[in-house]
Amino acid sequence: MHRIPLALLWEMSVKGRWPLPGFFLLGNLMPMFIYTALSQLAVDYDDPALLNMHIIFLPLVMFQCAIGIVAAQGTLSRLYATPISTSMLVAWHGMSGGLLLAMEIAVALWLQNLLFGFSYPIAGPSLFAATAWMAAQPLVCTSHRTISSFCVIASPSVLLFLWLHSRYGSWFAQPTHYWSPVSIADACTLLAVATVFHFVTVTVVKRDRCGERMPSLNGWKWLVQKWEARGRSALIPDRPFASLEEAQRWYEWQPKGIAFPVIVLLAVSAGVVATVARIVALGDAETNLRDLHEGLLGGGGILSIIAGIAGLLVGSTATGKTQRHREVTIRDLADQTEFERMGDFLATRPFDNATFAHAILSTAARSTIIAWGFWATVLAAVFVARLFAGGAWEPILPAEVRYWYLPLTLLGAWVVMTNISTVTMTGRGSKFIFTGVISGVALLVVSSIARSGASQATEALVVPFLWSISVLVVAGTVWAFKIATERNMVTMSLLMKLTFAAVLVTAVAVALKPADMHNVGYMLIVAFASLTILPFATAPLGIAWNRHR
Amino acid sequence: MTDSFSESSTPIVEVQGLTRRFDDKVALNDLSLTVHRGGVFGLIGGNGAGKTTLIRHILGMFKAQSGSVKVFSLDPVKDPVGVLGRIGYLSEDRDLPDWMRVHQLVRYSQAFYPNWDSAYASELMDAFDLDPKAKVKSLSRGQRARAGLLVALAHRPELLVLDEPSSGLDPVVRRDILGSIIRTIADDGRTVFFSSHLLDEVERVADRVAIIHHGQIMLNAGMDDIKQSHRRVTFRFNESTSEAPAIHGTLSCEGSGQEWTYVCDGQLDQFRNAGQAIGAAVVDEAALTLDEIFVARVSG
Numbered sequence A: 001m002h003r004i005p006l007a008l009l010w011e012m013s014v015k016g017r018w019p020l021p022g023f024f025l026l027g028n029l030m031p032m033f034i035y036t037a038l039s040q041l042a043v044d045y046d047d048p049a050l051l052n053m054h055i056i057f058l059p060l061v062m063f064q065c066a067i068g069i070v071a072a073q074g075t076l077s078r079l080y081a082t083p084i085s086t087s088m089l090v091a092w093h094g095m096s097g098g099l100l101l102a103m104e105i106a107v108a109l110w111l112q113n114l115l116f117g118f119s120y121p122i123a124g125p126s127l128f129a130a131t132a133w134m135a136a137q138p139l140v141c142t143s144h145r146t147i148s149s150f151c152v153i154a155s156p157s158v159l160l161f162l163w164l165h166s167r168y169g170s171w172f173a174q175p176t177h178y179w180s181p182v183s184i185a186d187a188c189t190l191l192a193v194a195t196v197f198h199f200v201t202v203t204v205v206k207r208d209r210c211g212e213r214m215p216s217l218n219g220w221k222w223l224v225q226k227w228e229a230r231g232r233s234a235l236i237p238d239r240p241f242a243s244l245e246e247a248q249r250w251y252e253w254q255p256k257g258i259a260f261p262v263i264v265l266l267a268v269s270a271g272v273v274a275t276v277a278r279i280v281a282l283g284d285a286e287t288n289l290r291d292l293h294e295g296l297l298g299g300g301g302i303l304s305i306i307a308g309i310a311g312l313l314v315g316s317t318a319t320g321k322t323q324r325h326r327e328v329t330i331r332d333l334a335d336q337t338e339f340e341r342m343g344d345f346l347a348t349r350p351f352d353n354a355t356f357a358h359a360i361l362s363t364a365a366r367s368t369i370i371a372w373g374f375w376a377t378v379l380a381a382v383f384v385a386r387l388f389a390g391g392a393w394e395p396i397l398p399a400e401v402r403y404w405y406l407p408l409t410l411l412g413a414w415v416v417m418t419n420i421s422t423v424t425m426t427g428r429g430s431k432f433i434f435t436g437v438i439s440g441v442a443l444l445v446v447s448s449i450a451r452s453g454a455s456q457a458t459e460a461l462v463v464p465f466l467w468s469i470s471v472l473v474v475a476g477t478v479w480a481f482k483i484a485t486e487r488n489m490v491t492m493s494l495l496m497k498l499t500f501a502a503v504l505v506t507a508v509a510v511a512l513k514p515a516d517m518h519n520v521g522y523m524l525i526v527a528f529a530s531l532t533i534l535p536f537a538t539a540p541l542g543i544a545w546n547r548h549r
Numbered sequence B: 001m002t003d004s005f006s007e008s009s010t011p012i013v014e015v016q017g018l019t020r021r022f023d024d025k026v027a028l029n030d031l032s033l034t035v036h037r038g039g040v041f042g043l044i045g046g047n048g049a050g051k052t053t054l055i056r057h058i059l060g061m062f063k064a065q066s067g068s069v070k071v072f073s074l075d076p077v078k079d080p081v082g083v084l085g086r087i088g089y090l091s092e093d094r095d096l097p098d099w100m101r102v103h104q105l106v107r108y109s110q111a112f113y114p115n116w117d118s119a120y121a122s123e124l125m126d127a128f129d130l131d132p133k134a135k136v137k138s139l140s141r142g143q144r145a146r147a148g149l150l151v152a153l154a155h156r157p158e159l160l161v162l163d164e165p166s167s168g169l170d171p172v173v174r175r176d177i178l179g180s181i182i183r184t185i186a187d188d189g190r191t192v193f194f195s196s197h198l199l200d201e202v203e204r205v206a207d208r209v210a211i212i213h214h215g216q217i218m219l220n221a222g223m224d225d226i227k228q229s230h231r232r233v234t235f236r237f238n239e240s241t242s243e244a245p246a247i248h249g250t251l252s253c254e255g256s257g258q259e260w261t262y263v264c265d266g267q268l269d270q271f272r273n274a275g276q277a278i279g280a281a282v283v284d285e286a287a288l289t290l291d292e293i294f295v296a297r298v299s300g
Helices: A003-015 A019-040 A048-073 A086-116 A123-141 A145-167 A184-209 A218-235 A244-257 A259-282 A286-314 A319-326 A331-332 A353-389 A402-425 A429-452 A455-486 A492-512 A520-533 A533-549 B051-058 B080-084 B102-110 B118-127 B143-151 B171-187 B199-205 B223-229 B269-279 B291-298
Strands: B009-020 B026-037 B039-044 B068-069 B087-090 B161-162 B192-195 B208-213 B215-221 B231-239 B250-265 B281-287
Touching: A003 A048, A019 A048, A019 A086, A019 A123, A019 A286, A019 A429, A019 B199, A048 A086, A048 A123, A048 A286, A048 B199, A086 A123, A086 A184, A086 B009, A123 A145, A123 A184, A123 A244, A123 B291, A145 A184, A244 A286, A244 A353, A244 B102, A259 A286, A259 A353, A259 B192, A286 A353, A286 A402, A286 A492, A319 B199, A353 A402, A353 A533, A402 A429, A402 A492, A402 A520, A402 A533, A429 A455, A429 B215, A455 A520, A455 A533, A492 A520, A520 A533, A520 B068, B009 B051, B026 B068, B026 B192, B026 B208, B026 B215, B039 B051, B039 B199, B051 B068, B051 B161, B068 B269, B080 B199, B087 B143, B102 B118, B102 B143, B118 B143, B143 B161, B143 B171, B171 B192, B171 B199, B192 B199, B199 B291, B208 B223, B208 B291, B215 B223, B223 B291, B231 B269, B231 B291, B250 B291
Parallel strands: B039 B192, B039 B208, B087 B161, B161 B192
Antiparallel strands: B009 B026, B009 B068, B208 B215, B231 B250, B231 B281
């Protein structure tokens, strides 16, 4: 019997050869970017901002690494017909994934400590990651999920993450110190939680294995019925669609475009609810609102990460085949073989590739604007509430960009979402993972050289690297537009408008540049401006590449 | 049936010297095929013969690596709107957007086809016993095929392409719905191009048949011609032999001793005479089913 876990490990290593490093890198990119930027400012390790960032980034990195592991492991239901007891099945699945996640978190934190000179705790977060993995197993392992079952099973996770927060201070207040060392009580708590969730998973999988569905909440059913009866008419007009473009925009929005605003709405709402709870429990409205305000501002940067994940979804052109076999969209995001290729249904709709690409891009634009709008509205509302609570008129904005931070977060989310969705549109996303891995490694090397402060090394390596990347992006943009124009995918009038937009972005960025900006900064600005318009050429080309193989 | 696929009618699909490789594997090997307007064209072949690959080229989902594909005299890759707007397609894996409900699928599909016939769509919805409120995800494989067929048919396409349409359908649905639809469309003067491995079904509805094997068209002829030209002939020889005596025109043969049964292709009289010329007497003669012809062609 000892061969079965070995077989599962082998399967995980083969299936995960791309998703595991890919999602590890994806999860660590944003923290690395931000820490690299902060290293230029010589932020002290004991600065509360670094402590907060550690606590914010930890679950994000954990989540993205977990996606890679889920993709590598595959569905548990594929093993239902094998002669293995449910408890063993759950144990092998849970323990191997938990161990791997703990190792990934340990490596991520070790790298951050090594590259940026921090002393972030490793043992506690790694053990917590393994426990959180076990807590997620009841959801990960079942093949039938409803939103109500999701809520019931996921609720204890909120407590678990609050407990994690309490290791850095108290349950609801601002963190005060790092979680170090891990006490015996902490270790026992984590072990007990993991054990409890193991048995919960076994119970859930036992039901799932014999086809018993998770109980559904009647209240939820009622809500769904109401939505079906009333809300649907708002989404689908009773009249036929006026054009195929309208039909396709509806198609793109329904299952994909809506994800980004919903995620942002949920995250922002969670922050607001937690703040209100803290104000009710502890008082001191001004301080708590200020914390929320700062958190929301930090969230402006995280919008780009969420936009990247949403971009994977928005750019997907797989239709029903994927979902027919598995029901969790997030798992589909990571499985290159099933997820990538354009479905037959979409591929045989009688529209041209440019129309298709524009429907996806307009969905991405709508999705980004609505998500950003939620965030910006709540940010403004919290700022006003702070003023009413006695706070000073002191907009807490990054000093370098001030109010331009707001449009920058919008533009950043747009650039990330549309360029990642374009990669997905090609139906060959796994080919780009290699490029991503190489870029990530190069970025780490460059950031550590820049951090070293050695001006000679910076001039010799970092500057040429940044020049090369920027020139590559700009040249790639020009080349993509040349090809797209030749294939009638981009009209001359659109090309003129986009060129104007890129010039405008460049001009604004140059006007706002720091006084002592290095020359390479100009090239980076032009490259960024190119990235804002690049998807208008690459999206139809990517669709064509996927559709006509 | 005999009026269909007249050689003088306009070619609707023209494939010339098409080759497709997937890494080292050659899926289509210098394949040429012409399908004329009107009638039912059946494409048969074993697993991995290249049926779906050929269909995907016709739909523009594969770009010809060498050779050319024209549908309605257009390149399906360069002009997907011009080609796909006139085609109804049911894929082998019944790929449909799972998150939609059936009525949403119908409304969405309607937007793409100016010729969409809403009354016909409703009629098909009733005939196929589809619940408009049902989610596509919750449909059984058979219901899914019917939903796919509905959206493929409701715009009254000039060319209906069906990739293994019977897969997942029970025998009653297969005979009553699929069979009648295919014939109705063909009798309307439109064209049906379908692949299947259920040869009795192909035999029942197809006017013309092509056998694809190892990426090449092995036989392409009218159904009546195929059945007339293929015969099973049993000869009795004067002497017992361990191997079947060679007769020109043999596709396959089996037997032992003095009695050998041949499947022949071509002129029956000539074949019979060739047997008699080497001292054999005809013991039995019979027509073949398409299934038997296919086996003789592919394994012979």
